[in-house]
Amino acid sequence: MIPDNTKCSCEQCELKTLFFSHVTLDTLSDICEIKIEKNFSKGNIIVQEGEPIREFMYLKDGLVKLSKMASDGKDQILSFSKPFDFVSLFSVFSSDTYNYSVTAIEDSTTCILDLDNVKRIAQSNAMFAMDLMSRFSTATDFIIQENLDIKRKHLRGRIAHVLLYFSKRIYGCTSFELPISRREIAEYIGMTTENVIRTLSEFRKDKILKIYGKDIAIVDLKRLQNISEHG
Amino acid sequence: MIPDNTKCSCEQCELKTLFFSHVTLDTLSDICEIKIEKNFSKGNIIVQEGEPIREFMYLKDGLVKLSKMASDGKDQILSFSKPFDFVSLFSVFSSDTYNYSVTAIEDSTTCILDLDNVKRIAQSNAMFAMDLMSRFSTATDFIIQENLDIKRKHLRGRIAHVLLYFSKRIYGCTSFELPISRREIAEYIGMTTENVIRTLSEFRKDKILKIYGKDIAIVDLKRLQNISEHG
DNA sequence: CGCGGCTTTGATGTTCATCAAGTAAAGTGG
DNA sequence: CCACTTTACTTGATGAACATCAAAGCCGCG
Secondary structure, eight states: OOOOOOOOOOGOTTEEEHHHHTTTTTHHHHHHHHHHEEEOEEEEEOOOOSSSSSSSEEEEEEEEEEEEOOOTTTEEEEEEEEESSSSSOTTTTSSSSSEEEEEEEEEEEEEEEEEEHHHHHHHHHHHHHHHHHHHHHHHHHHHHHHHHHHHHHHHHHHHHHHHHIIIIIIISSSSSOOOOOOOOOOOOTOOOOOHHHHHHHHHHHHOOOOOTTTEESSOOHHHHHHHHHHO | OOOEEEEOOGGGOOOHHHHHHSSSSHHHHHHHTTEEEEEEOTOOEETTTTOOOOEEEEEEEEEEEEEEEEETOOEEEEEOTTTSSSOOOTTTTOOOSSEEEEEEEEEEEEEEEEEEHHHHHHHHHHHHHHHHHHHHHHHHHHHHHHHHHHHSHHHHHHHHHHHHHHIIIISSEEEEEEEEEEEHHHHHTTOOOOHHHHHHHHHTTTSSSSEEEEEEEEEEEEHHHHHHHHH
């Protein structure tokens, strides 16, 4: 349960070029001196909302959820994030504590940099800062867009939407193991667990899906897409 | 109806220090050479979703709504924005077309800069880029947070939430003229116009509000806050 | 084994959308 | 300026969508 902490060799890190395309090799090695890889197994909390932001973190491998606890104690899921998307970037430049929790929903690996270091580089290297901004902008735009999209749909459309999201965006395949529970789907789309289950059962009876526990296979993709679009 | 376009003198612009605190006077005058003030009267569209982003724009005075048209032709309102918040910043660094429309809901004044110019400065002036990022981050965080908050509430809680938003955040007063129609409230909270009206009438009958058309007075603030929190 | 969490289904009631119909207000053209 | 059209606002009646409550099976884990 306790995550492994191991230094990673930056030469092997495939994220390097993507992430730091505008940072010189010299600066890069400065950063990497204090770069730490951390593994989290499925279900473990990576960052807890409310905690002070001390580090700059990105997702190297795995899948995570971003969530927030409402005042009634119920969790709400904001979005999911896969490698190359940012994990701790939200709030990093606007707050000194995390606004959201991040939890591994598949075994995940994060790379952790010193926050002050990254900020210092961003302040002296504008192209890097622009890079960060661009990625940040894309990620938040997606969250906002996704929330709007879900908002205008009914229960069936929302479930279809989520299934298509995992199928297309995350797994690139019509058969996959759902990384989250029924309750988490409910927390994401803002409906009750029971109705999520009922709708999945309906889709199974209508031969749109095959379901064995968490294993989902989309049988009738066109119909699912139609439901997602038009209820 | 056609907006006035007038050059503004930057010496008089109170936004200057706020916005450009990390830009030298020399660079500033470069920017201001091509700075244009544009007035929009209430109801007019400032930017239309889908249009190419050619300029960098911020709100100097007034109040605007950010909205998006869904595939069924219905508008959804993302958020409202007041001066010092960004207007065209969303998408500016992640897309080449506007993802959202911006419409004046009160007479508004925008300041328009050349986008390439601003980008050039951001690429060479990291502190400025960090400034942009920080403001951008705050603005998007607020939108995401607000949407989550509304999502978990029922009709009455959502209406209460919106009224408190305008009262506290926008007007700083318990009496104000609602800048938007009942339909727009519906488009913001994701419910029907009829139910928005019904709920406002309920609040009036329950002596929580006084309503004369668009003029709203919050009579029982504590009860409204309670409804906003706990339904 | 027994406990707690996840899943499933059914029954019931609440919340909300839809439809309908009418009034008021605001813009439009002669 | 007045008839005309359109848009915003309002209320009621009805039914659909969804939450809640209840009960039971399943599975992993200490």
